[in-house]
Structures are given as C-alpha cells and as structure tokens.
Amino acid sequence: MASNWIEMRWHWLSVSLRVDRRAPTVVMCLLGLVAVVIVLSTVWGTDTLSLSDATQALFRLSSSNSANQFVVWTLRMPRTLAALLVGMGLGTAGTVLQGLTRNPLAAPGIIGINAGASLAVVLSIVLLPTLPVGGLPLVAFVGSLLMAAAIYMLAWDRLHTSPVRLILIGIGLSLVAAALTSLLLAFGGINRVSLALVWLVGSVYGRNWGHIVALLPWLGVFIPLALVFAQDLNVLSLGEPAARGLGLRIQRSRTVLLLIAAALSGASVATAGTIGFVGLIAPHLARRLVGPAHFELIPTAALLGGLLVLTADWLSRVLFPSVEMPCGILTVGLGVPYFLYLLVRSPTA
Amino acid sequence: MSQSSHQLPVLEARSLTLAYQKFPILKDLDLSIVGKRITTLVGQNGCGKSTLLSGLSRLLSPQNGSVFLNGTSIHSLSTRTVAKQLGVLPQSPAYPEGITVKSLVALGRYPRQNWLQSWSQEDEEMVNQALHTTRLHDLSDYQLDNLSGGQRQRAWIAMALAQDTPTLLLDEPTTYLDIAHQIEILDLLKELNEECERTIVMVLHDLNLACRYSNIIIALKEGAIVAQGSPKDIITPTLIEQIFDISCSILNDPETGLPICIPRGRKPNLDL
Amino acid sequence: MTRRVSPQRAVARFDSGYLHIAGFGIGVCVVFVCAIASLSWGAASISPATTIDALLHFDPTLREHLIIRTVRLPRVLLGAAVGAALAVAGGIMQGLTRNPLASPGILGVNAGASLAVVLTTLWVGGLSPSIAAGVASLGAGISAIAVYTIASLGNRGITPIKLTLAGAMVAALLSAAVSGMLVVNQRTLDDIRFWLAGSLVGQDLQTIVQSLVGIGVGLTFALALGKAITVLSLGDDLARSLGQATGRVKGMALLAAALLAGSAVSVAGPIGFVGLVVPNAVRLFIKVDYRWILAYSALFGASLLLLADMAARMLVPSGELPVGTIVALLGAPFFIYLVRWKVQ
Numbered sequence: 003m004a005s006n007w008i009e010m011r012w013h014w015l016s017v018s019l020r021v022d023r024r025a026p027t028v029v030m031c032l033l034g035l036v037a038v039v040i041v042l043s044t045v046w047g048t049d050t051l052s053l054s055d056a057t058q059a060l061f062r063l064s065s066s067n068s069a070n071q072f073v074v075w076t077l078r079m080p081r082t083l084a085a086l087l088v089g090m091g092l093g094t095a096g097t098v099l100q101g102l103t104r105n106p107l108a109a110p111g112i113i114g115i116n117a118g119a120s121l122a123v124v125l126s127i128v129l130l131p132t133l134p135v136g137g138l139p140l141v142a143f144v145g146s147l148l149m150a151a152a153i154y155m156l157a158w159d160r161l162h163t164s165p166v167r168l169i170l171i172g173i174g175l176s177l178v179a180a181a182l183t184s185l186l187l188a189f190g191g192i193n194r195v196s197l198a199l200v201w202l203v204g205s206v207y208g209r210n211w212g213h214i215v216a217l218l219p220w221l222g223v224f225i226p227l228a229l230v231f232a233q234d235l236n237v238l239s240l241g242e243p244a245a246r247g248l249g250l251r252i253q254r255s256r257t258v259l260l261l262i263a264a265a266l267s268g269a270s271v272a273t274a275g276t277i278g279f280v281g282l283i284a285p286h287l288a289r290r291l292v293g294p295a296h297f298e299l300i301p302t303a304a305l306l307g308g309l310l311v312l313t314a315d316w317l318s319r320v321l322f323p324s325v326e327m328p329c330g331i332l333t334v335g336l337g338v339p340y341f342l343y344l345l346v347r348s349p350t351a
Numbered sequence: 352m353s354q355s356s357h358q359l360p361v362l363e364a365r366s367l368t369l370a371y372q373k374f375p376i377l378k379d380l381d382l383s384i385v386g387k388r389i390t391t392l393v394g395q396n397g398c399g400k401s402t403l404l405s406g407l408s409r410l411l412s413p414q415n416g417s418v419f420l421n422g423t424s425i426h427s428l429s430t431r432t433v434a435k436q437l438g439v440l441p442q443s444p445a446y447p448e449g450i451t452v453k454s455l456v457a458l459g460r461y462p463r464q465n466w467l468q469s470w471s472q473e474d475e476e477m478v479n480q481a482l483h484t485t486r487l488h489d490l491s492d493y494q495l496d497n498l499s500g501g502q503r504q505r506a507w508i509a510m511a512l513a514q515d516t517p518t519l520l521l522d523e524p525t526t527y528l529d530i531a532h533q534i535e536i537l538d539l540l541k542e543l544n545e546e547c548e549r550t551i552v553m554v555l556h557d558l559n560l561a562c563r564y565s566n567i568i569i570a571l572k573e574g575a576i577v578a579q580g581s582p583k584d585i586i587t588p589t590l591i592e593q594i595f596d597i598s599c600s601i602l603n604d605p606e607t608g609l610p611i612c613i614p615r616g617r618k619p620n621l622d623l
Numbered sequence: 624m625t626r627r628v629s630p631q632r633a634v635a636r637f638d639s640g641y642l643h644i645a646g647f648g649i650g651v652c653v654v655f656v657c658a659i660a661s662l663s664w665g666a667a668s669i670s671p672a673t674t675i676d677a678l679l680h681f682d683p684t685l686r687e688h689l690i691i692r693t694v695r696l697p698r699v700l701l702g703a704a705v706g707a708a709l710a711v712a713g714g715i716m717q718g719l720t721r722n723p724l725a726s727p728g729i730l731g732v733n734a735g736a737s738l739a740v741v742l743t744t745l746w747v748g749g750l751s752p753s754i755a756a757g758v759a760s761l762g763a764g765i766s767a768i769a770v771y772t773i774a775s776l777g778n779r780g781i782t783p784i785k786l787t788l789a790g791a792m793v794a795a796l797l798s799a800a801v802s803g804m805l806v807v808n809q810r811t812l813d814d815i816r817f818w819l820a821g822s823l824v825g826q827d828l829q830t831i832v833q834s835l836v837g838i839g840v841g842l843t844f845a846l847a848l849g850k851a852i853t854v855l856s857l858g859d860d861l862a863r864s865l866g867q868a869t870g871r872v873k874g875m876a877l878l879a880a881a882l883l884a885g886s887a888v889s890v891a892g893p894i895g896f897v898g899l900v901v902p903n904a905v906r907l908f909i910k911v912d913y914r915w916i917l918a919y920s921a922l923f924g925a926s927l928l929l930l931a932d933m934a935a936r937m938l939v940p941s942g943e944l945p946v947g948t949i950v951a952l953l954g955a956p957f958f959i960y961l962v963r964w965k966v967q
Contacts, residue, residue, distance in 0.1 A: 006451065006492050009470060020457075020470040104445070106784060107724040107791060156959055167966045169723060170903055174958045177896045181951030188820040188945055192813045199812065203802045230466050236454075237461050241445035243410050248514065249434025249462035279795050286788070294447040295454055297469075325807045334799035338792045345788055346776040 025298040028291050032305035036086065039309065043082045043316035044074050076210070084209040084273055085315040085329060086308040087217050089280055091270035093307020094225050095263040096281030097288065097300055101235035102259050103165040109282035110267035112172040113260065116276040117179035118149020119268070120202055123275075124183050127198040128190035138201065139213065143272035149179060150264040165256075204277030204330025206315050213273050220269035224262050225304060231259055232296035239294065277330040280307045283337045290344055310337055359422055361386040361518055361550050362407050362437075368415035369399075369406045375414065376402040377574040386517075389544050389551045391561040394571035394594055400554045401442065401522050403571065407552065408439040408520045434462035438511035442522040446495050452506045453491040456481055459513030481512035485539065501532035508539065519543070521553040525560070533557070537564045558612050562586055563604075570594050586610040643915050650922035654703065657929040661699045662691055664933055666940055697831045702823050702932045702946070703925040705887040706897055708838040710924025711845050712884040713898030714905070714917045715876050718852045720787040723906075726899035727884035729790030730877065733893035734797035735766025736885070741801050741815055749814045753830040756889040760837075763885035769793055771877055781873045782859070821894035821947025823932055830890060837886035842921060844879040849914030852876055856913060894947040897924050900958050907965040927954050 008026065011018040045056035051070055057063075059070035092110060099108045110116060122145020126133050133141075157171040183202075187195050200207075234255040237245045245252055267281060288303035314332035321327075360383035369377040376399045384390050384407070392400040405411040407418055409425045418425045420436055438459075446455060459481070460474045482488040485505040495503060504524060511519055524540070525533040541564055543549045555561045561568055562582035569579040572594045578585045591599045591612055599614045662674045669677075669687045677691035712727040720729070727733065739762025740755050750758065774781045774789040805812040851872045854862045862869050884898065905919045928946065931953050935944040 006453070009475065011470070011472065015467075017467045018470045018472075018474075104447075105722065105724060107722060107787060112724070156963065159963075164966065166723070167962060170962045170966065171959055173724065173899055173903070174955045174962070177899065177951045178955040181896065181948040184820040185945060185948040188816050192809060195816065196806070196809045196812060199802065200806055203799075203806060233461060233464065233469060236447075237458055239445070239447040239450075240458065241441070243405070243439070243441035244444040246410050246430065247408060247434065247437075247439030247441065248458065249429075249431035251430055279799075282791065282795075289449065293451075293454075294449045327803065328806060331799045331803040331806070334795050338796040342773055342789060342792055345785060345792075346773065348777065 019297075022292050022295060022298045025292050025302065029301055029305065032302065032309060036305060036309050036312065039312050039316060040082055040086065043085075043312065043319075044078045046316070047073075047078055047319050080211045080214055081206045081209045081315065082312065083214050084206045084217070085311045087214065087221055088206065088270040088274040088277065089284075089306075089308035089311030090225065090304040091217070091221050091266040091307075092277060092280040092311075093284035093288075093303040093305070094228050094300055095267035095270070096283075096307070097285040097296065097303040098228055098231075098235065098259050098263045098266075099281070100285050101239060101296055101299075102256060102263070103169055104239060104241075105165070105169060106286065107282070108169070109279075110263065110271070111176060111281075112169055113264055113267075114149035114153045114172055114176050114179070115146040115264060115267040115271055117176035117183075118152075119143070119146035119271045120276055121145060121149075121179040121183050123201055124186050124190075124198045127201070128186045128194045131191075131194060139216065139272040142275075143268050146268040146271055147264060149175065150260075150268070154260065168260075200326075200328050201275040203328040204275035204333070205326070205328035206274050206311075207326050207328070209273065217269055217273050220265055224265045225300070228259075228262050228266075228300050229297060231255065231262070232300055235259065235296040236294075274311075275328070275330065277311060277333055279330070279334050279337060280310055283341055284310065286341065287337075287344070290348070359386075360384055360419075361421060362552070363419040363422075364403075364407065364416065365419065366416035367403075367406055367413050367418060369402050369411055370414045371402070375574070377406065379416070380574070380576065382407075382569070382576065382579075384518075384550065384552055385567065386550045387544070387548045388566040389540065389553070389564060390567045390569060391565040392552070392554045392569050392571060393556075393558060393561050394577075395596075398571045398594075399574040400571055402574075404520055404522050404552065404554055408437055409433055410439065410441070431462050434514065434516075436516055436518060438514040438516040438519045440507055440511050440519070440521040440524060442526065444507060448496065450495050451492050452487055452495060452498070452509075453478065453482065455495060455506055456487075456491075456509045456513050459510040459515075462514065477515050478513050481509040484512060484543070485509040500527045501529075501535065504528060504532070504536060505539075508536065512543070517548075518550040518552070521551070523554050523556065525555065525557070533560060540564070558586075558591070562609050562611070563607070582610055583608070586612065643909070647915075647918060647922070650919060650926075654922055654926045654929070657926045657933075658699050658703060661702070661929045661933045662695050665690075665695060665936060697826075697828055698823055698932070699929065700835060701826065701831050701890060702928045704835050704838045705823070705891045705894070706901075706924035706926070706928025707921035708841060708883040708887040708924075709894060709897040710901035710905075710920035710927075711842060711917050712880040712887070713900075714902035714913065714920040715845060715848075715852065715880040715883075716790075716898075717902050717906070718856045718913050718916070719873060719876055719880075720783045720790075721856060722783065722787050723903050724899075725787060725790070726895065727880060727888075728794055728893075728895060728898065729770075729787065730881055730884060731766030731770045731790060731793040731797060732763040732881060732884040732888055733895065734794045734801065735762040735764075735769075736760070736888040737801045737819060737893055738762055738766075738797045740818060741804050741811060744814050745804060745808060745811050752825040752890075753827050755818060756826065756830045756834065759889035759892075760834075760885050763888055764881065766793060766797060767877070767881035767885065771874070771881075775870075780870055786873075817945065818892045820945035821892040821950075822943065822945045823891055824943045826890050834886040834890045837882055841879050841883035841886065844875070845883065845917055846914065846921075848872065848876050848879060849912075849917050852913040852917075853911060856911075892945075892947065894928075894950060896947070896951040896954055897927060900954055901927065904958050904961050907961055 006023050007020045008023055009020045045051055055070050059074040095110050119142040122141050123138055126141050153172050153175050157168045237248050237250045284303040284307035287306050288299050292298040292302050310333055314336055315329035318327040318329050318332045362384040364380055364382040367380045368375055394400050406413055425433055456478050482491050485508055487505055487509055524536050540551055544551050568582050570577045577594055578590055588599055588601055597614050597617055599612050602611045604611050659671050659674055663669050663671050673687050674691055677688040681692055682688050709727060716725040716727060736759035739758045743758045744750055770790045770793050774786040854865055854867055855872055859869055901924045902920045905916050905923060909915045931950040932946050935946050935949045938944055
C-alpha cells in the first residue's frame, strides 16, 4: 500500500516512529535556510565586511583583525542566535496552544504571557528608572508566569479546565493588564515610554551570550517535551469525548501542555520582548507545509518561527541602518503578506 | 437475565445515576451487557440512551452507583486500561482540518503506544487491517474533509477497530446516512460481531434496523429501562406504544421472522 | 440527532420570550440610571432631580441646567453610544466568525484608525480631536474594506476562518506599522499616546453629533440583521438551505460592524475591552438568538462605558483618566465572575 509516511523501527531499542513523508524535506530545507540567514546576518550588517574578512572573523582565523572578530562574535552572533531561539520558542508555544484550544486565533497572548510580561516590564521601566536594563528579562519572566498562573487558577475548576473557560478568562485578564499598560504609556515620562515601546514591540538589540545561555535550557527542555506530548495533541484534536474514549488523561495532558507553552513563551518574551505574532502565524504556515500532525508540526513551526524572527532582525538592520528598528515590526511585515497570500490561495479555507 | 447467569457480563451498571449539571437523566439504573452480542438501545429523543452510553463508556462520571467492566469498577481503572477494553465512537466527533484517513485511524492505536514505541509493527498491521475491514484502503491517503458522510463514518469506525478492543460502544453510527450506507455500516458491525466475536453496544433510531441487527434490544423511556430481551420477545404493539407514544402494527419479516414495526399514527389519547 | 432536554432547558425555552423582554426592560432602566448618575456627578455636583429637570424643562438662565445640557449631556450620550456601538460590533464579528476571540479589532478598525491618526500626526503635528476623529474614521473604513476584500478573495468567498485570519493579520500589520513609526519618532508618540489609550474627552459638538448619527444608523442596521446573523451562525450550508443569500448578509453585517466600530473608535480612540468582552458575557446567557444577543450587548456596553466614565471622573476629578483603562478594570472582575459561574 502506498503510504504518505516514512516508518522507522529500531527493534533492538524498542523504538519505532512514523513521520509524514513531507516532513524530513521541509525540515532540512528550513535548516538550510536558517544556516544561510545566520551567515548572512553575521556578515552583512550596518557595515558590511568583505566576504574574506567575514569568513576569517567567523572562523577566528589568526589572520583576521580583532575588530572584525568583535563585530561578528560579540555583536552580531549572539543577537542573531537570540532571534533564532526566540522565534523557535514562540513557534512551538503557539503550535501547542492552538492544538490545545483548537482555536486558530490562539497564541501565547491568550495565556496572558504577553500581557503579564508587558505590564511588569512597562511598570518597572516607567516607575523604577533606576532598574538596570539587564534586569528586564527577569522582570518579564516573572510577570508572564504570574499572569499565566493567575489565568490558570481562575479558570481552574474542581472537575476540569475547559479550553473555552481558559480562553475567556485569558481575554479578561489580558485586557486588564493591557489597559494598565496603556495607562502607564499615556502618563509615564516620554523617554521612559519610548524605551518601553521598543521592548513592547520586541527587539533583540544588544543581546549578548549571557541571554543565550539563559534561554537555551528552557528551549532544550521544553521543545523536546512538546514533541513527547505531540501525540496527545493529535488525540485532543478529535474533541473531548473521543479523546477520553481513546484513554487520554485530558486534565493531565492539558496542564502539562499549558506549562510547556507558558515556559517557552515566557522565556522567549523575557529575552526579546513581546513578539507575539510569531506564535500566531508559525503554526498556520507549518500546517500548510506538513499537515495537521503535531510531531511533524512542532519542529516545522519552531524552525519557521526562528527563521521569521532571524530574517526580520537581519532585514531591520540592513534596511534601517540609521535607526534601531525593533525586529518585532519586520516580523509582522514579512509574515503577514506571505500568510495572506497562502490564505487566499488555499482551496479549503 | 438467563443468558448472563453462566457468564460474567462485560459491562454492568449498578444503581447508576447520571446527571448533566444537577438534572438527573438516569436514576438508579441496573443493567448488564452480555459479551459477544449486539445490544441496541432504543427510545425516544431525550430518553437517556446517549447518556447511558456515555455513562457505560466512563465519558460521563456517575452521580451515584457505578459501572463495572468485566467485574471491576470502571472508575478505579486507569483510563488507558479501559481504552484497551472499550472502544467508543461518540456522536459527530471533531477532526482537524487536513487529516488523512490513515492518520485518523492510526490515532486509534493511542492507548497501546508509548513515547518510544509510537509506531510498532503491530500498530501498522492493525491499522491496515482496520482499513481493509472497512474497505477504506483505497482512500487511506484522502483527507477526511473530502469524503462523503458514509466514508467518514466508516473512517471513524475504522479508528475504533484499530483500537482493537473486545467491546465497541457506538452512539448512532448511522446518523446522516442513506439507507444503503446504513445497511453497509450495520452489516460491517454484524460481521465484526460474528467473525471477531466483538461485543457491540449502540444507539439506533430505526427500530426495524435495530430488530434486524441486534441480539438484544433495551428499550428506555424517561431514563428508565422499560423492556429488554431479544427483538422477537419484546417488540409488541403495547411496548412501542409505551415507549414512543405511537400506535403501530407489528408484522413478521417473511424471511427472517423478525418483527417489523409499521407505525399507524400518534397515540390517540395523548395526555395533554 | 438526539437532544437531551433537561428540565431546566425546557423551562428556559418555554418562557425565554418573556424573560428576554423583562430583562431588556431592566437593561434599559439600568442604562437610564447610569446616564442620570453620570449627568449628576462631576466637578459641580448636581442633584438627580435638577438633572431630570434640566432635561425635561430646560431653563437657559440656570447655570446647572447649562452645565448639564451643554457639557455633560453630549459626553454621556457619546459614552453610551460608543459603548453600545463597540459591543454590538463585537457581537456581529463573533457571530460571523463563530469565534469568541473575535472583536471589532479584527476588522482592522482599531489598527486602521490608529495608523491614520499616527500618520497624520507625523505630517502635521498634534491634531485637534475633531480632525483626529475624521482621519480615524477614514482609516477605519479603509482597513475594514481591505479586510473584507482579502477575506472574499479565493474560490469559496468569505468563510469564518478566512475572515478571522485575514482580519487578525491585517490588524497585526497595521499595528506593527503604528509601533514602527512611534518607535522612531518620539514626538509623535508624545502627541498621540493619550488618544491611543481611548478617551471621551475634548470632542466638539459637531463631531459628537456626526458619530451619534453614524452609530444610530449602524445600530438600527445591526439589529435588523440580527435574525439573519442567527441563521448564519448555524453554519453557511444550513443558512443557504434556508434560503439566505449568505454572501450579501455577510457583507451587510460587516458594513454595519465597520460603521459602528469606526464611528466609535474615531471619537473615543481604540477601546478594546468592550467589543471583545461584552458580547462574550451576553452569550453566556443567550446562546443562539443574535437579535437578543446584539440588543443586550448594546445595553450592557452602554452602561459599562457610562460607569467607567463616571469612575474615571471620580478617581481623578481634574486630570482625565483614559476611559479605556477604567472599562477594563471595572468590567474584567465581573466578566471573570460570569465565566466562572456559567462555563463549566
């Protein structure tokens, strides 16, 4: 029987799995694109290095001058990797949340991550001007997790947390936080507000290796965990009665999946600000490439999210050399037209 | 119940009370489902058939009483253990956009998979077998969105088959299907029952099809069991009048000898 | 398909007509009380009796009557109209997309209005509220047309999923453009940030009258479409088989929503909470019939905005708090309570 699957079995390990036939090609292509953009992004910036200079600096050849090495390894590389990792985290979190709630508008925003992080950061930027900028990721992370916890606790019920309840409570609380944020933006000192706005839009400007080291463990733990729970997401997509009939422990799965999404998006938002849009769009694009099964969807969406933020950051440096344009803006600018094109072309939408 | 005296019932409800929010649908109900037979629940809309099926399949937890699966309380078993014994096909289930028939059927293997063994040889064989039994192997790479109602229903049944459970619970497996596809689905279930010795419990609306295909009919009215037994024994004009409030004649099928119900009209003196 | 009819639901079905009418009457009274309270409350406290007197027997020689008629009445009318308009527009969008996360914002009106105002401010500097209102309604209109056009491209016309996603995407794109301009231009940010928080302050009478007319037309239009939206919310196929020209209904419903939200946003700035939350709150009680959902949304939205406006004036009597913030702070606890009570 002809199959759309590639099947893999290693009997001596008791391991077996199957993936959609399209997935390996798509993932390899995306990896290739990511690699190309990483190189472009480290080489080509506000002052473009010549190819040989850049290669020498990139591989730390002895003949390269130390200024170039500084530009490539201290300024550009960490920021580029931060963009990639943040995009991957948000893409995965969005996929998990859309699968969990079965709602195509779901994004990290609905579990309050963005609203909580924004409020916490704007509050500290506007009201605590002495706080060092280096402390903002921690503030954002705490804010986002507090918000997610508040939403979950309010939505929680003795019996179960239904996705509808979660969505509605999420809307309510997020809007409160958003309203308070806009109040602060309306009345705070204009210089502080301007600074806060850059953070709100999302930017990887000035990220260093410290940020990467802080972000990596979160992605390293929770993206694989999302893959482990991919089959639970597939079963959940059949609706609650069928999922229960298949023996899924719905309450446990939902809690774990929510935790995964909160950790991934919280860590990402802490690093780069609220680039919320990636979590919304990456799963949709990925579904069009590899279909609805989550084991294939998660890596695809992660790479697409990473590629999107990475490209946006690079382009914002190349296209707007004089101002520091936050990459969150270009992320939307790049993603939306392509997505709309796909949407209009789609025969089933 | 004479049949069950010598064998343990597969599913048994003891003083089961089921409720939505605070309103009891079924009260204090006792019921035994005998193994390797087709049992059909019939009754008016809203009489509690689907609720009973949800209760028996632990989709709805009881307010009182309990359900026993092979003698063990179903609520004390892990949901995964139950899923290896009981396949459930809910009414009009959801499915994600773009899923193929084979991917859907493969989800039926979920209770038997773990994180490392997510696609064993056995999984593949069972899925292929389920596709063959439901005659869907030519459509296995089609998307569910592009199938007809009958094919889609067969895909759901194939998923339940891939689950490889001795017992299947189906809520109105023939809804939205024309007569030919209804017969097709019911023939398939009969075949599964006779050749694979599966126990089947289902809800059906068509009384004549219920008589034709079931070993045991359980008639419900207002959340209580009015009669149960083989179609020949229990289907009488009096019973039909009692459960459906219609007057009817009962004929016997010249070929099978099974009862056929011909409705004559609403019961004349309906309590208004 | 069997439907389990619980006794509770059977009762609800029996007398829902009377209940709805009674509830509607109470709702009208609530709006009226809020309006009177809002008229009486302020820097100069005026008794409700005098307030009513000023409305019924206006005496231009009395200072209190003048305050009521010329200062407070326009603002109260505007507040009630904006609240009702946003809530009804939200109800329409949620009905059309069958998605509780939909709001007037996904028609692109908020982002379109903001972008238009930001662009104009960037070129000419600070705008007077009435010019901002004109510019904003233009921006809201253009973006609503863009969303509608994109959603109707392709071979199946407007589907709920396409409308939802096209709207979300256009809104995201326009908001990103707004943020981009504000990030690079601090002076424009300073000029515009109060408008962005959503406020009822500082509109002249002519602008208020214009937007009241727009909202009035939109509300009539929306309520007249209530039945058609109910049918549509059951699904395209069913609606078509019941003889509905679904494409036309969707177009008209979107037009009504755009008119309502556009008029509201142009005078009050992008207030997000009302359009998203009020229809959701109403639908916890009324599931199906959009005639009632829209009518109740209008009443609830109007009273919520009036209360919020009063609270804003109460908290900071001199400087004005943006009403958009207060609406969310007031409405959210109530909404969360409703969700916890009604959604199992």
